[in-house]
Amino acid sequence: MLGEGILKGLAETARNFAGSFVSKERMTTVEYPEERAPLPEASRVFPFLVYDGSDWQAGMRCVACQICEKECPPKCIYIEKSKDKKPDYTGKLQIYPARFDIDISVCMSCQICVEVCPFEAIKMDTEFELSTTDRFGGLLYDRKQLARSNEYYHSIHPTEASEVDARLADEKAKADAKAKAAAEAAKAKAAAAAATPTNAAPATKSQLAQPTADPASQESKG
Amino acid sequence: MIEKADQIFILLRNWLVSFLPPAWQTAAGVVLGVIGIIAVFPGLFAITTVLERKGIGRMQNRLGPNRVGPFGILQPIADAIKSLTKEDVIPTNADGVVHFLAPVYLVVVAFMGFAVLPVGRNMVLVDMDASLLFYFAMGASTEVSIFMAGWSSRNKYSLLGAMRAVAQMISYEVPLLLSSVVIVMMTGSLSLVKIVEAQNQYTWGLPHWYIFTPWGFAGFIMYAIAGTAETNRSPFDLPEGESELVAGYFTEYSGFKFALFFLAEYLGMLSISGLGTTLFLGGWSAPLAALTWVPSWFWFFSKVMLSIVVFIWIRGTLPRLRQDQLMNFAWKFVIPMTLLNLFVAAIWRFMGEGWLRWIVSSSILIVVYIAVARAGMRRKHFGPRSYRYAD
Numbered sequence: 001m002l003g004e005g006i007l008k009g010l011a012e013t014a015r016n017f018a019g020s021f022v023s024k025e026r027m028t029t030v031e032y033p034e035e036r037a038p039l040p041e042a043s044r045v046f047p048f049l050v051y052d053g054s055d056w057q058a059g060m061r062c063v064a065c066q067i068c069e070k071e072c073p074p075k076c077i078y079i080e081k082s083k084d085k086k087p088d089y090t091g092k093l094q095i096y097p098a099r100f101d102i103d104i105s106v107c108m109s110c111q112i113c114v115e116v117c118p119f120e121a122i123k124m125d126t127e128f129e130l131s132t133t134d135r136f137g138g139l140l141y142d143r144k145q146l147a148r149s150n151e152y153y154h155s156i157h158p159t160e161a162s163e164v165d166a167r168l169a170d171e172k173a174k175a176d177a178k179a180k181a182a183a184e185a186a187k188a189k190a191a192a193a194a195a196t197p198t199n200a201a202p203a204t205k206s207q208l209a210q211p212t213a214d215p216a217s218q219e220s221k222g
Numbered sequence: 223m224i225e226k227a228d229q230i231f232i233l234l235r236n237w238l239v240s241f242l243p244p245a246w247q248t249a250a251g252v253v254l255g256v257i258g259i260i261a262v263f264p265g266l267f268a269i270t271t272v273l274e275r276k277g278i279g280r281m282q283n284r285l286g287p288n289r290v291g292p293f294g295i296l297q298p299i300a301d302a303i304k305s306l307t308k309e310d311v312i313p314t315n316a317d318g319v320v321h322f323l324a325p326v327y328l329v330v331v332a333f334m335g336f337a338v339l340p341v342g343r344n345m346v347l348v349d350m351d352a353s354l355l356f357y358f359a360m361g362a363s364t365e366v367s368i369f370m371a372g373w374s375s376r377n378k379y380s381l382l383g384a385m386r387a388v389a390q391m392i393s394y395e396v397p398l399l400l401s402s403v404v405i406v407m408m409t410g411s412l413s414l415v416k417i418v419e420a421q422n423q424y425t426w427g428l429p430h431w432y433i434f435t436p437w438g439f440a441g442f443i444m445y446a447i448a449g450t451a452e453t454n455r456s457p458f459d460l461p462e463g464e465s466e467l468v469a470g471y472f473t474e475y476s477g478f479k480f481a482l483f484f485l486a487e488y489l490g491m492l493s494i495s496g497l498g499t500t501l502f503l504g505g506w507s508a509p510l511a512a513l514t515w516v517p518s519w520f521w522f523f524s525k526v527m528l529s530i531v532v533f534i535w536i537r538g539t540l541p542r543l544r545q546d547q548l549m550n551f552a553w554k555f556v557i558p559m560t561l562l563n564l565f566v567a568a569i570w571r572f573m574g575e576g577w578l579r580w581i582v583s584s585s586i587l588i589v590v591y592i593a594v595a596r597a598g599m600r601r602k603h604f605g606p607r608s609y610r611y612a613d
Contacts (some may be wrong), residue, residue: 002595009539013281017538020280029285 016052043155044124046104046141047113048148056147061121063088068113068122070085076106077113088119100143104130120164123148126156231258233343255347260335266527267488268298274534281538305481311476313376320374325475325482328367332489339496340415342506342519352412355473357497358399361452364490365391368461368471371483375474383470386545387454387461393552394451400560401444404437404567405501415498415546418505427511431504436584437567442502442589444560446532450493451552454487455533457540460548495529498521504531544598555598562590 019026030037051059064081080099086093093151113122132138154161226233235254239247244599272287279286287294312321338353340346366389372384390430405414409420423430432438443537451458462470471485503525506518543551567585573579 001592002599006540010535013539016283017277017280020283026283027285028283029286032284206311 039126039156039160043126044109044111045128046107046109046125046130047102047122047146048110048125049100049143049146050121050123050150050153051147052150054149056144056149058086059149060096060147061088062097063094063106063119063121064100067116068116071112071116073110073112074106074108076103076108077101078103089104097143099141100146102146103140105135105139109145120168123153123157123160187213224515227341228519230517231342231519245446252347254566259275259333259347263333263336263489263492264485266492266523266530267485268302269527270488270530270534271301271484271493272297273530277531277534278538281535302481303591305478308477309480310477311474315376316474317374317376320370321474322479324367324371324374325472325479325486327370328364328486329482329489331360331363331367332486332493335493335497336489336608338417339493339500340505341496341522342530344516345506345519346415346610350413350414353414354406354412354417357493358395358402361490362391362395363396363492364486367486372471375471377466377474381471382472383463383467383473386467387471389545390451390454390458390460390548390552392538392547394448394488394556397552397556397560398445398448398452400557400564401441401448402497402501404441405432405563408432408571414500414505418500418507421504422507423510429504429507429509429511432506433502433503435570436580436587437563437570438502440566440587441565442498442610444563445498445502447556448552449498450533450536451548453490453494455491456537457543458548459542460545463542465542491530491533492526495526497534498529499525523553550598554596558594559591562587 016026050061051057052061053059064079064098065078066081069075069077069079078099078101079097082098084097085093085095109124111124114124148160150165153164235251235258236256239250242250275297276286276294287297290296290300312318335357337347338350338356340349346353346358368387369384371540372380372382372387375381405417409417411417411420421429421431428434433442454461459466459469462472464470467473472480475483499522506522508516508518508521509516566586569586570579570583573582
C-alpha cells in the first residue's frame with residue numbers, strides 16, 4: 001500500500017525521539033569538556049619519562065643510553081649525556097640525561113622508544129589536551145616537563161606498570177643476590193688471602209670487575 | 223476581557239496610531255502591521271531552526287545544539303552574529319548585480335505572502351478579494367529569484383541546483399494550486415478571510431474545518447506534499463542536495479546573503495504552513511467550540527508551529543528522492559489525484575446534505591488511490607542488462 005512505509009518510518013523516528021528522552025542507552029553522547037569517557041588502558045599519546053620516588057631528578061630511570069634517540073623514526077628525541085653519575089634503582093652509579101627533549105609536534109606516537117628502552121624509563125602518556133599558543137617552544141618538552149612519577153604511570157596503565165614493577169623488583173633482587181654472593185666470595189677470598197698474604201692482589205681485582213658485568217645482563221633481557 | 227485578549231494587537235495598534243494626526247493614521251497602521259510581520263515571522267524562524275536541530279538530533283539519538291544559552295536556545299543569535307560578521311564573497315565571474323538581488327528578492331517575495339494571511343480575527347494586513355491568487359502569484363515568483371541566484375553565480379553546482387529547483391517548483395506549483403482550488407469551489411471566494419470564516423462554525427462542538435471532509439482530507443495531503451516540494455524541504459530537497467550539489471543554487475553565497483536564503487526557505491515553510499492552516503485547518507478558529515475563548519491568533523500560530531513540527535518530523539524520517547522519482551510522483555500521482563479531487567468536490571457540492579455524499583466521495587477517493595498506487599508501485603521488470611557495443 002502506498003504510504004504505508006512512510007507511516008512506519010514516521011513511527012520509527014517518533015519512537016527514537018521519545019526514547020532519547022527516557023532511555024539512557026539510546027543517548028550515547030558524552031558531553032566532552034564536562035564529562036569524559038574513560039580512556040582504554042592501551043591508549044597512548046606521547047612518551048614521558050618515569051621516575052621512582054618523589055624527586056624527579058634523583059629517581060629518573062633514564063641512563064641516557066640514547067637507544068631511543070637513535071631508534072626514533074621521526075627523530076624527535078634529543079639527549080645530552082651528563083658528565084657525572086648518579087645511582088640508579090639498584091644503587092649502581094649511572095650517567096643520566098643532562099638534556100632530554102621531545103618535540104611532540106614531530107612525535108608520531110609510534111611507541112618504538114618504549115619498546116627499545118632497556119631500563120623501562122620511557123613510557124606512553126594518555127594526556128591528550130596539549131594545545132598551546134606557542135607552536136614551537138610550547139610543543140618542545142624538556143626532561144622536567146616529561147618527568148612523571150611511577151605512581152602516575154600506575155594510574156594510567158595499571159597492568160603494564162605492575163608488570164614493569166615486578167620485573168624491576170626481580171632484577172633488583174637478582175642484582176642484590178649477586179652483589180651479596182660477590183661480597184661473600186670476596187670476604188671468603190679476603191679471609192683466604194689473610195691466611196696466605198701472597199694471593200691478595202688477584203682477589204681485589206675480581207671484586208672490582210664485578211659491577212661491569214651488570215649492564216650486560218640488563219641489556220640481554222630487553 | 224476575552225474580546226480584548228483576542229483583539230489585543232489590533233487595540234495596541236489603534237492606540238499607538240491615535241497619537242498621530244488623522245491624515246497619517248491609515249499609513250501608520252499599515253506600517254505597524256508590516257513591522258509586526260517582519261518581527262514575528264523571523265522570530266518564529268529563529269525558534270524553528272533551533273527546534274529543528276534539537277528535534278532532528280533527538281530523532282537520531284543526539285543532543286543537538288546545547289552550548290549557547292540554556293539548552294542551546296540562544297543558538298540562533300550566535301548564528302546571526304556569525305553570519306553577519308562573515309566575509310561576503312562574490313565570485314570574480316559572477317554577475318554582481320543579479321547575484322546581489324537574488325537573495326533580497328527572495329526574502330521580499332517570501333514576506334509578501336504573509337500580507338494576506340489572516341493570523342487572527344480581523345488580523346490581516348491586506349484584506350483583498352483575491353488574496354489566494356495574490357499568495358500564489360508571490361509564491362510562484364520565488365522561482366525567478368532562485369534561478370537568478372543559480373544563473374548569476376557562474377557555478378555549475380549553482381546552475382544545476384537552480385535548474386532542478388525550477389523544474390521541481392513548476393511541477394509542484396500545479397498540484398499546489400489544484401488542491402487549493404477545491405476550497406475555492408466550496409466557499410465560492412478567493413478571499414482567505416472569507417475562507418476562514420466559512421470554517422469557523424461548529425456542529426455539536428466540532429468545527430467545520432475542511433480537513434474533516436473526504437475531499438478536504440485528500441486535498442490537504444496533496445497540499446502538504448506539494449507544499450513540501452514547493453519549499454524545497456526534505457524529502458524534496460534536491461535543489462540544495464548537499465551530498466550532490468554542495469548547496470545547490472546558493473553554493474556561491476556566503477555571510478549574510480547565505481543567511482537570507484536560509485531565512486527565505488524557512489519563511490516559505492512558515493507561509494506554506496500558514497496558508498495550509500488557513501485553507502484546511504480552519505485558520506484562526508478554535509478546534510472545539512468550548513475553546514473559542516482562547517485568542518484567535520494563538521490558534522493560528524499553534525497550528526502553524528504544529529505543521530512546522532510535522533515538516534521537521536518528515537525531514538528526520540525520509541531520504542531524498544531521485545529526480546525522476548520526483549517528477550514521476552508529481553505528474554503521475556499527485557496531479558491526477560488533485561484533478562480527481564476536484565471532481566469529488568463537485569460531487570459533494572451537488573449531492574446536497576446527507577450521509578450519502580460522505581460514502582460516495584470517500585469511496586471514489588479510496589478506490590482511485592488504491593488503483594493509482596498499485597499501478598505506480600508495480601515492479602518494473604528489467605531484463606538482464608545487454609550491451610550494444612561492448613560485447
